[in-house]
Amino acid sequence: MSSVLAAFFTAFALVFVAELPDKTTISTLVLTTRYRKGAVWTGVAAAFAVHTTVAVAFGSALTLLPEQVVSVIAGIMFGIGAALLLRAGFSKPEESGKDAMRSGPAQTTFLSGAAACFGMIFAAEWGDASQLMMAGLAARYGQPIAVGLGSLAAIAAVTALAVFVGGKLRDRIRPHLLQRAAGFLFAGFAAYAFGAAALA
Structure with missing residues (x-):
């Protein structure tokens, strides 16, 4: 029982610390x-659930994935995200004077928002350091379920924190400015991913 708890809490602590400053948290x-907070949390958490399951099930086999292909897919997903964010950020306000960005999440269905967030994070996280860490912890402790649950708990906590902060920023800062900054940030992630693919 002690080894199960040790695996759970070790995985929680290490993954939480690793993911807090990660690009995924910023994403x-x-x-x-762009999307409703509940949809973002659901999509991101679902993507991480898949990655965590793969990590603890197959361990070091994740390192066999073709790095160049992963980088290209991540670049495409971030590029699509940048295009959506910049389009919304530079769109004209509605005739009512209400900021178009502020009404954006309400016009997007929960399912489409969650699917978009799932796809972006799912593509971007293959081979991520935290995923490899989960695989290593599962191998070390021999407790894949405890490691998986601890990792998922950490990711859920970090994601909830990021969604909460993002929601506060959207309410306090002019949405178009934040949207433009987010779009350029995603474009930078896309450029980085394509650069990594070119150098692979």
Whole structure:
């Protein structure tokens, strides 16, 4: 029983610390400027659930994924995200004077928002350091379920924090400015991913 708890809490602590400053947290934060907070959390959490399951099930086999292909897919997903964010950020306000960005999340269905967030994070996280860490912890402790649950709990907590902060920023800062900044940030992630693919 002690080894199960040790595996759970070790996985929680390490994954939480690793994911808090990660690009995925930043991505989650800015996704809340485009989609409903519940949809963002659901999509991101679902993507991480898949990655966590794969990590603890197959361990080091994740390193066999073709790095170049993963980078290209991540670049495409971030590029699509940048295009959506910039389009919303530079759109004209509605005739009512209400900021178009502020009404954006309400016009997007929960399912489409969650699916978009799932796809972006799912593509971007293959081979991520935290995923490899989960695989290593599962191998070390021999407790894949405890490691998986601890990792998921940490990811859920970090994602909730990012969604909360993103929601506060959307309410306090001019949405178009935040949307433009988020779009350029995603474009940077896309450029980085394509650069990594070119160098692979």
